[in-house]
Amino acid sequence: MTSTDGSQTQPPVPVSPITDAWLVVPLYNESQVVRGVIEEARRTFPLVVAVDDGSKDDSAERAEAGGAVVVRHPLNLGQGAALQTGITYVLERTDARYLVTFDADGQHSVADAAAMVRAARDEDLAFVLGSRFLEGPSPVGRLKRLILKTAAVAASRTTGMHLTDAHNGLRVIRRDAAKQLDLRQNRMAHASEIVRQLGATGLPWREFPVHIAYTEYSKGKGQSLWNSINILVDLLFS
Template identity: 35%
Template sequence: MTVTLEHTLIVMPALNEEASVADVVREVKAKLPGVSCLVVDDGSSDSTAAVAQAAGAAVLRLPLNLGVGGAMRAGFKYALDNGYECVVQVDSDGQHNPESVPLLLEQLGEADIVLGARFAGEGDYRVRGPRRWAMVVLSTVLSRICRTPLTDTTSGFKATGPRALRLFAVHYPAEYLGDTIESLVIAARAGCVIRQVPVSMRARVGGTPSHNPFKAAAYLGRAILALLFALSRPPILLPERKGAPA
């Protein structure tokens, strides 16, 4: 499958990102000519939706804060309803470099999901302490489940192809860490092929980080619980990649 930007939707979940989202939208449009950009305003209390729309993005406003998982499920449904073949999740805080999007899309010819991995040889992004321990454990277990080496299973920078798009529009999890850990388990058990490519991360332009050092230990426990919860659910079956549509 050859993936083009014209058939790709960039989905940006955003919660109170008025300081950065407009610049990210403009950068996406400048560096990825022909691509469409959807900002899912996840119940923001600031002007995120207005500045994103003014920058040229389509905006989907959620009345309540559903978290990244709920925002992305809405984005997947929007993509499916509007005829897009692929979705690339890009953070609205400026950490993801749009120049890496074509690298992810290239791999969709042989995969259903492609992760932009922060710990695969590119850049100098570092995580320490309990959160790093959790990532190591998750990567080890999920590499076995997904049958491919994965070093960054909690990355929010990822490309989703047609089969996984149909799956996620209905079954994308909204629970804490479900958008990363559980989504990979669901996809792998459904027969999706998962790969990763090395990418570099940048510093946040604005907004508030989703984690801080005081929550690192709690993150470790929650990550393990999220994995156990994902493994406890029955698998969702899809046809072979070249078979009939789901």
């Protein structure tokens, strides 16, 4: 292959599809982006279950058009409930060795998710937790960074695990660890609940550096600000 300056370059190395892991995508009113997010993810992760959590738009139809299996909640129950439904689907309907929790709004990196699955395989890890704060600068704003680090300190104290980011939605969970999850918290507190329940398994784990794309779409929804407020409320009252 020849580059624009005439030099020879190597063709890109094709990435083999990951077929021993399912993506679990909680979904609520993301019709603008979800089909593209799923189509891109399926180039690497062909197996995707999207849990439509009572969306008021056509998110479920768009996710299905993107190639996901769609499970529907008739009412909005919260992200924790959507994740538990997706986890239950993978455990009961498939023989997947891993599941990957993955957001529907395009913030997560498919390459990061694939690297985390490889780390779980290579290092025999039961779960791998994404962290925005392990390497390099993070695009997280000052207020949210403070809240997230406070949450990580609190989670570290309650679980005995050393965490730098307790509220990152990108996680790889091996089947034996997933079987021990029983999520009851439906708001932002579900993130701390997942960490507590996974830590209680005593199974091997580690954090993994990941990159979050805070897009104009997600900023327009006010997600970063509201998530910070919700995390703070749940820290105080959960």
